[in-house]
Amino acid sequence: MLNKCSSVIKLTKEEVYPYLTDLWGLDMSKIKIIGITGTNGKTTVSYLVQQILNECNIKNRLIGTINSNLTTPEMFDLLENIKDMQAKNETHLIMEVSSIGITEKRIHGLTFAVKCLTNITQDHLDYHKTFKHYVESKFKFLNLPGPTVFPKDYKRIPINFPTQLKGKFNLFNIQAAYAIALALNISKPTIEKALEHAIPPKGRFQYIKTSNPFNIIVDYAHTPDGLTNILKEARRLTDKNLIVVFGAGGDRDKLKRPLMGKAADDLADIIVLTSDNPRSEVPEEIMKDIQAGISRSDMLTITDREEAIRKALQIAKRGDTIVIAGKGHENYQILHDKTIHFDDVEIVMKYSK
Template sequence: MRLKDVLAGVPLLSFNGDETEDIQGIAYSSKNAQPGFLFAALKGVKKDGIEYVEEALLNGAVAVFSDQAKPENFPKTWVQVSDPREALALSSANFYSHPSQKMKVIGITGTKGKTTITYILEEILKKSSFTPGVIGTISYRGPGMNVPAALTTPEALDIQRILGEMHAHGVTHCFMEVSSHALDLKRVIGIEFDVVVFVNLSGDHLDYHQTMEKYFEAKKRLFFLNHKKRTAVVNGDDPWGKKLIMQLSKGTKTYGLEPGAMVRGENFVLNEKGIEVTVIYPEGQLSVSSPLLGKPNLYNILASMAVALTLNLPISAIQKGIASLTGVPGRFEKIENSLGLHVFVDYAHTDDALKNLLETVRELNPKRIILVFGAGGDRDKTKRPRMGEAAGTLSDWAIITSDNPRSEDPLAIISDIEKGIKKTGTQNYEIIPDRRAAIEHALSIGEKGDYILVAGKGHEDYQILGDKTIHFDDAEVIREILEARGGI
């Protein structure tokens, strides 16, 4: 593709070189540059792509774009753009021939529930005559593709490549988790969304966004991207959802439990077997059953149904799809055993998510709730004492351990959490910094009828200790320990 066509629609400040240059590919990492490539010099948190232009040229790049003016005596084509991240998103969409225009793309944003909603919608699609693809926290998957996810929402170039591959394999609908980071970093500019979904908002990523208002503003961008007419689906029960609804057009579809929601849950039953709910919607009502547990999943079901109805998917497929999803990796994932223990792994890594998890389990009438949890290093520190407070208030026994300490001292993180747990006045907790030892201890003190919750990492199969990343999978560790005890 000619460079001129790759850059179509990209706001340029200056152009020095050959616009007919034949571009073979785009790279934002100099290591990935090859002969005939366009190199995008992006500013990162720690490094600036401008420092890697020389390496990109050595690897064969024939053109570069940056927000800086052309260096003296630069031997190749130099394009100065106003915003390199926007330029990467738009040029990537051009290079891959706008795959989002050739399928339905549904973007889902919010703090909690995005992953589960993509799984429910994927099941609904499988029960219909359509073919789903998913880009999300756990994996990027579709026909002929199942790649573990490095980021919830990949870089703009990678999203367009994945969408292109999905289209080539016959995907008709792509369900995409859209993170606040991705919106802030303009990764989804150039994607033509058909439906955009707001799930909820609670404290997370405040190390990055600083305030809840800025976090909301980042999420909100999904609803005002590009100019294509799209349908917004919003949780009308969420306070931030209510705020968003006030700013959107009249065509917004709402879901929830409160009166006035267009897709509304009524007469619901939540127990250890799952969820039963009657869903009222403009054209009628539907009785829905799901083996998923707890009120957060009730909201995930309502969100999924609102999207499915917006997409005019068959009612029978909606009902069967919701009923067929037995679980999501690392999302209140049950670890079966023969010891009478109810053991779950969950991704809850914020105070609000931890509170929701514990409240969900409390409604299942447990004998005791034994909680193993920690908090990630180099991330929002303000949530740590609040997580401790939730644990002290809502669990019967809490074990504070390490999560991903990264560059921080694990004991310092644990101390931050302990401040919150002490605030509740409980003595029912202990500190075991080694995560495996903490899990092993929780399983050893568990009795028949107890609920043992291992929270924080969910589907992750690694632990970051300093500058090392080791293999660590909570579910795998639990199964190993239970197997050694003859419990599996």
């Protein structure tokens, strides 16, 4: 509902875009929107694209998981950002496009200069109910007019230069960003110069530097595929034991919980189950769901996430690697009756002094 000339205007989702672009006098032809969708990798690809644009001195804005309450904001908020962009002469908007945002028509009316699919694996079945509906929602966006970059396209791009991002999954992220930049007519030398020095966003396979004689990695992985990818890469970098600390979000897709448990069971030497953002659910019940996919009996179950991280640091030995998964960049934890400040990196540093 919007107020115009003291009148209350009721708009459908489809009507918000034309109404606000007219009301605010937005010239959408001056904004190139890059939309990135997929189960995993959206945030990293977005940040890489932004660093390429920065290398070109192209004024831009990024909207996504790390800096927005919703991965894909409502149309009012998006257009408010674009209004501010035009006032600041910013020409490119990089945005993460979620399956829920697509389904709820938050991008209805937008024209995309480039669209990209990173990958599709199981997630958000609490919302979509079936994997088929989840995939279909992605393709409602990908089938919009304009160029689209698919994995089969970008995985053909050779990366013959050094980068600061580790792991095969990050190779795919680099290739996706490269392909998007090519679609924006940016030269290969410029792309490669930017990607050679590009850094990942906070909480994405983030190495935490401490005085401990073992590796500590914080990552946002909260799906079976995401957890599998980071554990495989961490295993490659580990001399001895691989320790994983993780849980699963409450009021979210329950079917993925045992699959995440199996990923940890298959790839980690030591498992420390704990809370993520339990929301309205009982943390111990979420942990039981995860345990359904774990065959071993010697895992540690510690509901308090801080205590779980402390325990992992306590048992780790020289040459081990600890992966703390699920929350990544988040600096909060959503409990049943409140939201508290909580940052995995801060907890690591607290017990590493």
